[in-house]
Amino acid sequence: MADARTLPFQFRGSLVLAARQFPRNRAATVGFVVLLLICLAAALAPWIAPYDPIQIKLAMKLKPPSLEHWMGTDHFGRDVFSRMLYGGRTSLSVGLLVVGFAFAAGVPLGLLSGYFGGKLDNLLMRLVDAFLTFPPLLLAVALVGLLGPDIKNVMLALGLVQAPILARMVRGSTLAVREDAYVMAARALGASPLRIVLSHLLRNMVSPIVVQLTVVFSAAVVAEASLSFLGFGTQPPEPSWGRDMSEARRFLGDAPWMFLAPTGIIAICVLSINFMGDGLRDALDPRAWRTRRSVAAEENGA
Amino acid sequence: MSLLSVRNLRTRFATDRGDVRAVNGVSFDLAEGEILGLVGESGSGKSVTALSIMRLVPEPPGHVAADSLAFDGRELLALSEAEMREERGSSMAMIFQDPMRSLNPVLTIGRQILEVLRRHQKLDGAAARKRAIELLEMVGIPSADKRLSAYPHQFSGGMRQRVMIAIALSCNPRLLIADEATTALDVTIQAQIIDLVKRLTRERGTSVIWISHDLGVVAGLCDRVNVMYAGNVVESGPIRELFHRPGHGYTLGLMGSTPRVDGTGARRLTPIEGMPPNLIDPIELCPFLPRCRVAVAACRAQPPARRDLDMGHWATCFADLPT
Numbered sequence: 001m002a003d004a005r006t007l008p009f010q011f012r013g014s015l016v017l018a019a020r021q022f023p024r025n026r027a028a029t030v031g032f033v034v035l036l037l038i039c040l041a042a043a044l045a046p047w048i049a050p051y052d053p054i055q056i057k058l059a060m061k062l063k064p065p066s067l068e069h070w071m072g073t074d075h076f077g078r079d080v081f082s083r084m085l086y087g088g089r090t091s092l093s094v095g096l097l098v099v100g101f102a103f104a105a106g107v108p109l110g111l112l113s114g115y116f117g118g119k120l121d122n123l124l125m126r127l128v129d130a131f132l133t134f135p136p137l138l139l140a141v142a143l144v145g146l147l148g149p150d151i152k153n154v155m156l157a158l159g160l161v162q163a164p165i166l167a168r169m170v171r172g173s174t175l176a177v178r179e180d181a182y183v184m185a186a187r188a189l190g191a192s193p194l195r196i197v198l199s200h201l202l203r204n205m206v207s208p209i210v211v212q213l214t215v216v217f218s219a220a221v222v223a224e225a226s227l228s229f230l231g232f233g234t235q236p237p238e239p240s241w242g243r244d245m246s247e248a249r250r251f252l253g254d255a256p257w258m259f260l261a262p263t264g265i266i267a268i269c270v271l272s273i274n275f276m277g278d279g280l281r282d283a284l285d286p287r288a289w290r291t292r293r294s295v296a297a298e299e300n301g302a
Numbered sequence: 303m304s305l306l307s308v309r310n311l312r313t314r315f316a317t318d319r320g321d322v323r324a325v326n327g328v329s330f331d332l333a334e335g336e337i338l339g340l341v342g343e344s345g346s347g348k349s350v351t352a353l354s355i356m357r358l359v360p361e362p363p364g365h366v367a368a369d370s371l372a373f374d375g376r377e378l379l380a381l382s383e384a385e386m387r388e389e390r391g392s393s394m395a396m397i398f399q400d401p402m403r404s405l406n407p408v409l410t411i412g413r414q415i416l417e418v419l420r421r422h423q424k425l426d427g428a429a430a431r432k433r434a435i436e437l438l439e440m441v442g443i444p445s446a447d448k449r450l451s452a453y454p455h456q457f458s459g460g461m462r463q464r465v466m467i468a469i470a471l472s473c474n475p476r477l478l479i480a481d482e483a484t485t486a487l488d489v490t491i492q493a494q495i496i497d498l499v500k501r502l503t504r505e506r507g508t509s510v511i512w513i514s515h516d517l518g519v520v521a522g523l524c525d526r527v528n529v530m531y532a533g534n535v536v537e538s539g540p541i542r543e544l545f546h547r548p549g550h551g552y553t554l555g556l557m558g559s560t561p562r563v564d565g566t567g568a569r570r571l572t573p574i575e576g577m578p579p580n581l582i583d584p585i586e587l588c589p590f591l592p593r594c595r596v597a598v599a600a601c602r603a604q605p606p607a608r609r610d611l612d613m614g615h616w617a618t619c620f621a622d623l624p625t
Binding site: 017181186188189190191192195199206284285286287 | 387391396397405408417451470
């Protein structure tokens with residue numbers, strides 16, 4: 001827009017300001033970059049992987065990290081690094097899709113339930129209660145058992161397990177936020193329920209939602225590992241971080257690299273996501289914003 | 303013709319122990335450009351009256367009924383919620399007590415003003431921004447152009463209330479309801495805000511309902527006052543007459559319990575003894591009777607009736623109060 005610059009005053013949208021704020025949080029920026037690199041590496045696996053992740057070479061089995069296999073080889077002589085690259089495709093898509101599903105299903109349900117209350121709230125929350133009575137992993141196993149062992153069904157099942165948790169949390173936040181004076185003020189100015197929910201309630205619940213979603217991501221990656229270990233989900237010889245991690249358990253003494261590679265990557269991912277979540281939360285909450293000066297003061301003080 | 307005409311407004315809230323009659327038969331008229339004060343202690347039904355007029359009482363548990371609730375000739379109770387939304391913020395606006403919490407903390411001031419302009423005046427882009435700056439300048443916010451991208455927490459309480467007033471007046475409403483709008487502010491800021499509201503509404507001929515428990519504020523601002531007690535108007539009159547010659551035992555009690563700086567000599571404040579009645583139980587006699595210091599025999603014999611004292615000044619009280 002050409003005239004934006006010529007306007008005699010500065011006016012910036014909240015999201016632009018938030019986007020500017022994000023890079024000021026160093027840990028969040030690092031987390032974001034690391035996660036981006038890992039995602040890129042997984043996406044480009046067919047082009048950058050040095051070996052076939054599935055082909056068995058028994059002569060090369062259980063070799064420690066070296067120049068050729070710089071994360072070592074597993075008990076079938078497969079290159080661990082290549083398997084990590086390919087496994088990332090499974091694990092990351094499970095994590096991201098489960099987060100997406102939990103968000104898409106849990107947030108609207110929670111908002112609906114919390115804002116309108118009454119019978120609808122009662123109905124939805126009893127349904128959520130029903131889901132929450134089962135131990136999460138058991139429920140996922142049951143669902144996958146019902147739908148058949150397939151990675152898509154694993155995603156669906158994990159999403160179904162996580163969505164009610166998020167819905168319950170969003171409902172709680174909605175109940176708290178909708179009593180705020182500005183909600184009444186907005187109604188007194190003619191705002192419609194949809195507008196109130198989207199621009200007033202949701203915007204004020206970003207912090208708990210973002211935090212919960214980072215937890216969901218971590219839980220999903222680990223749960224996929226558990227399900228694969230139990231024989232649902234990723235089927236051998238297909239690689240996945242979780243599967244390879246549980247496979248490596250048997251060779252913990254002889255070939256610790258087999259175990260360290262997937263656990264390390266999962267840990268890095270989860271940590272990056274958590275840092276990113278923190279940064280996102282602060283960037284979206286203007287009250288937590290830091291100026292360049294305050295960042296500098298903080299660093300000098302420390 | 304009056305802008306707002308309220309006849310026998312009754313607002314109830316259903317509770318487990320029975321219906322609370324928060325507003326119980328309020329009637330009054332508000333003329334074009336008039337500033338009407340609504341005073342009374344907490345729980346007297348001032349705010350619920352205002353919310354009922356705006357149709358902002360949550361239903362259920364609330365229930366609003368009236369013989370007539372006419373705004374500019376239209377029956378508000380007959381309007382649908384969607385029609386009502388068109389009125390709120392454009393022809394009738396309301397500002398609230400707590401300026402610290404009446405603005406959304408995560409949205410910029412500019413965004414919150416623009417939202418209303420966009421909604422009611424279909425203004426957008428540069429025109430809307432220009433108007434938003436005008437509005438902020440109108441309420442006396444310095445360097446308004448830069449302040450559009452500020453957040454509420456960067457403003458003081460007084461400035462936030464100015465912003466709320468700017469938003470409320472953005473679409474030139476014909477009725478402005480201020481519910482304890484200056485109660486949370488300190489005295490100097492309070493005086494500035496009152497002057498601002500007085501000036502802006504006089505300029506535009508906006509009618510105002512000013513709710514307060516502070517008689518001093520009302521005396522300095524309003525043309526006329528309704529004194530409310532236990533969900534009803536117990537006395538109504540032009541500001542001078544009512545203050546010089548209170549016609550109801552409750553008004554007298556309120557004035558006795560209000561500190562004055564311009565009083566003659568030292569005077570002890572006399573609190574009103576006792577508690578307001580429970581609004582669940584039906585009340586036959588004067589609701590203020592148990593606490594009244596000037597009650598006469600008639601008060602215990604029959605329900606209170608309206609008595610005209612002067613031109614446009616009446617009270618529902620049997621006692622002849624000293625002038």
